[in-house]
Amino acid sequence: MDLTSGNIAFYLPWLLSEVATSCFVAMDLEMSGIALSVKYQGTKSLQKHYEENKAAAEKYQVLQVGLTICREDKERGSYVLRPYNISLNPCLDRNLNVNRDCTFMGWSMEFLAGHRFDVGSLFTHGVRYLSRDEEIAAREEAVRRWAPTDPMDNIEHKLRDEADIKFLEAVRCQIETWIAGGKTRGTYLSIPPTTNGHGKVRQGCPNDLSKTQKWLIHNLVKTEFPSLKSRGMPTYIQIEQRNGGAMEFNDRIRESDQRIRKHVGFRWIVEALAGGDLSELEPATFADLLPEDTDPSITAKVLADRIKERLKENRPILVGHNSFTDMVFFYRCFLGPLPNAVEEFIALIHETFPILVDTKFLATQDFDAMNLSSSLEELNKTLAKITSPRIETDSLYSKYFCKRSAHEAGYDSMLTAIAFLKLSTHLEDGKLPKGTRGRLEDIAYRLVTPTTTVVQDLFPSIPQDPFREFFNTEDEEKEQQQAEELGLETVALSIAYTGSKSDNDKVRQKLLIPRLGSKFWLEYGNKLRVFGTTEKTAYFGPIEKPAHLRARKKTKNSGANGANGANGGVSDDEELAINTNLIYL
Structure with missing residues (x-):
């Protein structure tokens, strides 16, 4: 689905509610320029690589963002993808009295134009945004003026x-x-x-x-x-x-504030991904999520507060492909300045995005990394014959059903999501099963097929499910019960370990991705591939236990169930891992 300046206001609340209840979000970026490395004799350090990308991010802009939001259906053992393609307007509204310099690299723009990227549409239909620094500057300018x-x-x-x-x-x-x-x-x-x-x-x-x-x-x-x-x-x-x-x-400052909030634009989505401040996003934004027969006591503000709270507590897992450079650009473009030392950058990103996955890192464990072609299309070509888990695309997101759009951010983010689902469920001791290579066309037409039954949780014509998601749905009550059996608070993150025997069986059958706390996350979580450097990998730190998995003292009754009782076959070691303050992977 393409988001533009004409429809972003309508789709924003739906997208935020999807992020709040997602299994993970796959992301891809297209930039106006990239770092051109000097040809060294041999490899360079991670610090040098970071400095080159930092300089590029401070010069060039993000032109397009692809987000594929994934929802997990535990009962069916399947995943539903909703890909968004969001082109960004590089310019600022002159009424804000804040300017932005836009720089385009000739080679990059030639490459994008060769893949049918319409640069002119950015200025006419692109979604506007204000970075955090630009928002502060606009407010200061309004006060000064x-x-x-x-x-x-x-x-x-x-x-x-x-x-x-x-x-x-x-x-x-x-x-x-x-x-x-x-x-x-x-x-x-x-x-x-x-x-x-x-x-x-x-x-x-x-x-x-x-x-x-x-x-x-x-x-x-x-x-x-x-x-x-x-x-x-x-x-x-x-x-x-x-x-x-x-x-x-x-009155003038109030008018300026309203204009600034309107032009924050795409950064509301960035703040949702980063667990940032959404307090200035007006409750009326979420009014369309309320069904007509809503209890009068549940207002748009009540719903808005629930969604904002969920986003704050449950920052989604962010999945990318070769994503080290993307994270440099993403943070600089929307969130703030970059530190000089790569160690400080890693700490900053880990604090902002606690759980990262790089499908390029997943894909290069079993091969000679320097000789492997691990582009997104080649990777999906390799994985084409893997038929589980079941991956569907919401029928309302039909753009990529029968159309390949390589190097369009939305399409690439969808391929990234597919690659993650297949790699995470089939990697065994760092290796993929034999005979997985398939034809590229299979990915374009077989994997990205519409769901047989439309997923009923989007748009005003079917508004009930997004609403129920935040007001005690049956699924939420079931997860609440499972969490209580383990002596935990409510588990909202869909892949958090709950001790469910049904979930564990589906993971073993490769129908569900590994639960947080498993060996998979020890091996692959928060590790980004950085070829061309001495280190080859950037490690972004341990995966902390989500806030909603805070340990709670078990009562005698809950303890009486034992490791093999109501916990669904949870071992003492697993129970210990769950009840520690942090799960260090």
């Missing part, structure tokens, strides 16, 4: 240049004349004025404005004409009537 200032006559007294004083008088006269025109005036006033039809500019204003003159115009309008607003254009200042008339400072 609208803060009460000294009366204009004091400023005039401080002006030493006679030309500036005459310029200010001329501008004031033009504004007053324009206001006096009433209904006969134009919708806005341009300074310097446009030509009068005879090729002559009105007397008193220069053809080009200096920085000082632009500053004088903005301050004149703000101080003496509060019912008007000024807007800086490339070659002139545009003045127009403010909707609602004159505004006080607090």
